[in-house]
Amino acid sequence: MSFYPYTDNGGSALAIAGEDYCLLASDTRQSGEDYKIHAGYVPKAFKLTDSCVYAGVGFSADGVALVKRVRQSIEWYRHAHEKTMSTPALAQMIATVLYSKRFFPYYVGTILGGLDENGRGVVYSFDPVGSFEAELHKAVGSGAELIQPFLDNQVNLKFLPEVERTPLPLDVALQIAKDAFTSAAERDTKTGDYLEIFIIDREGVNVERFDLKRD
C-alpha cells in the first residue's frame, strides 16, 4: 500500500443567489471511509468577508487549509489597497490559488456565495483545480446529485412550462434550502447531524443552525 494523502469526508453544501441576498447552506457531518462518522459538528462553511461566504466540500483538511490561505490573502489585499476584496475578485483569486496546486490539488469542491459590488446575489462554483463559473444556484458534495436537480426545478423552474419569472424571495429560498437538506439527509448517509445556513445581505452575514437527522 502506497501513501495516499487524500480522503473523502463527505457532506454537502448549496448556495442560492437572490436579487439582493445570497444564501449558503451546508451540513456539519464529517465522515471517514468505510461507514465511520468522525464528528457531528465540523463546519465546512466559513465567512470570508462581510459580503462573502465560502464552503469547501470533499477532503476536509484541504478545505480548512484553503480557507486559511484565502483569508491570509484577503488580509494582505486589505493592507495593500485599504479596502475589502469584492466577491468577484475573491472568486478569481481562489481560482488562481487552486490552479497553483494543479498537480497536487486541494481536494475540495468549492462554492462562494455573496454579494457583488452592486449588492446583487452571486454564487461561484469551482472544481478542485480552479475551473470556475458564476451561477444562480449550485449544490456540491456527496448529496449534490440529489440536491442539484431539485434546485434546478424549484429555483430555476426547470422542467416546467414557461412562466414569467419573479425574483425568489429570501423566505422561500430558505425553505427550499432546508427541504433540500432534510431530503438529502434521508438518502445520503454522509449528509446529516446539523445544518448551517449563512444569509448574506446588505446588513452583513448571519448564520442560522438547524438539526438534521443523526442516523
Next chain:
Amino acid sequence: MTQRLELPKGGFNFENYQRNVALEQQGLKLPTPTKTGTTVVGIIFKDGVVLGADTRSTAGSIVQDKNCDKIRYMAPNVYCCGAGTAADTQFTNSLICSQLELHRLATGRETRVCTALTLVKQMLFKYQGHVSAALILGGYDVTGPRLLAVAPHGSTDKLPYLVMGSGSYAAIAILENRWKKDLERQEAIDLVQEAIEAGIFNDLGSGSDVNITIIEKGKVDNIKGYARPNRREPKCRSYKFARGSTATLNLSAVTVTEGDAMDTS
C-alpha cells in the same frame, strides 16, 4: 436438431466464470452486489432470546431502503439476523429454512437452533467465504434459549450476547458494558434497543428504525419499529405541481363506451 431447455437442478452455475475473468482482465467492470451495512444483535435473557436489527439498506453511500427487514424466519422457534451481501444472507436463509422444514416433516420434531447452525456453517464453509453471509441465529428449543452466530467462512460462536455488521463495534460497546446474566424480559429489550441505536447513530451503514424479535418458550413476538428515533420532520413547503406542469407534444383522445372485460385467465 431439437434442443431441450433444461431447468437448473440446484446449486450454483459457474458457466460464465472463465468468460467473466477474461472480460475483467480486459478492463470490464462487473456489477457489484449490494453489501448492506448493518447493525444486528442478539442476547440471551432469563427465559428467552432477544434479536434486534436496524432497518437501513445501502448501496455505497446512498440509502437504498429506509425500512427493510433484517430479522427473518427460519423455523417457528428460530429466527435469524443477517449481515453481509444482501443476496447471500437472504438466499442462505431461505435455503436453510426449507431444509429445516423438510427435516421437521421427516423427524416430526421441533427444530433445534444447533441444527440450523450446522446446516448454515456446512454450506458457508463449502463455499470458502465466497457466500458472504454473517448470521446470528436465535431461538428456543428443547435445550432452552440458544444464541449462535456464523461468519462467512463457516466459523461459529456460541455466546450469551452477539453482534454482527458494520455497526457491531458501536453495539458491542453497549453490550459489554451492560449485559448481565438472567436479565428480565423488558431489561433485555431495552438493552438491545440501546445497542441497535448505538449502531444507528454511530455507523453510516445503519439507520432508521429498531426492529426487535423476542423468542421464548412456545412464543415469538415480532415488533417492527419498536423504536423509531429517526422520523422525518415535515417539509417546509408543499411540492404539488400545478395541473399541466408536464409538457405534452400532442394529444389524442379515445372514447371508451364500455371497457373491455379484464383478462382474468
